[in-house]
Amino acid sequence: MKLNTIKPANGAKTAKKRVGRGIGSGLGKTCGKGHKGQTARAGGFHKVGFEGGQMPLQRRIPKSGFVSHMAMESAELPLSALNKIDAAVIDVAALQAANMISRSIKRVKIMLSGQVTKAVTLKGIKVTAGARKQIEAAGGKIEA
Numbered sequence: 001m002k003l004n005t006i007k008p009a010n011g012a013k014t015a016k017k018r019v020g021r022g023i024g025s026g027l028g029k030t031c032g033k034g035h036k037g038q039t040a041r042a043g044g045f046h047k048v049g050f051e052g053g054q055m056p057l058q059r060r061i062p063k064s065g066f067v068s069h070m071a072m073e074s075a076e077l078p079l080s081a082l083n084k085i086d087a088a089v090i091d092v093a094a095l096q097a098a099n100m101i102s103r104s105i106k107r108v109k110i111m112l113s114g115q116v117t118k119a120v121t122l123k124g125i126k127v128t129a130g131a132r133k134q135i136e137a138a139g140g141k142i143e144a
Contacts, residue, residue: 085100120140121141
């Protein structure tokens with residue numbers, strides 16, 4: 001093999017379309033655009049999914065699913081997060097002040113994950129059964 005004999009593989013380079021050069025070219029008369037219609041015209045363009053004015057499929061089919069707005073204002077915290085808060089009574093405001101939750105959160109639930117090492121008093125915060133046992137075993141209490 002020599003450098004002057006190297007050429008691309010067959011089919012790798014295709015010839016440019018030469019439209020409007022007679023019927024022998026295969027692209028004469030209508031130039032590969034078919035007969036009439038929007039796509040045959042200059043500037044004939046429509047959006048993806050456009051169906052000629054008919055209601056498009058993505059708008060015809062029923063919408064499904066559900067987004068809970070309650071989830072946007074609820075948060076879950078691990079039990080170990082309570083160790084980082086230095087407040088006598090831990091409530092939603094104390095968690096917000098400690099940057100544990102955002103300002104938009106209104107409901108909090110403590111999950112059993114990690115250990116609580118000090119006696120804590122929770123007020124207005126929900127607790128799982130396992131987390132309740134851990135908090136009470138550490139000498140803490142939960143107020144409604």
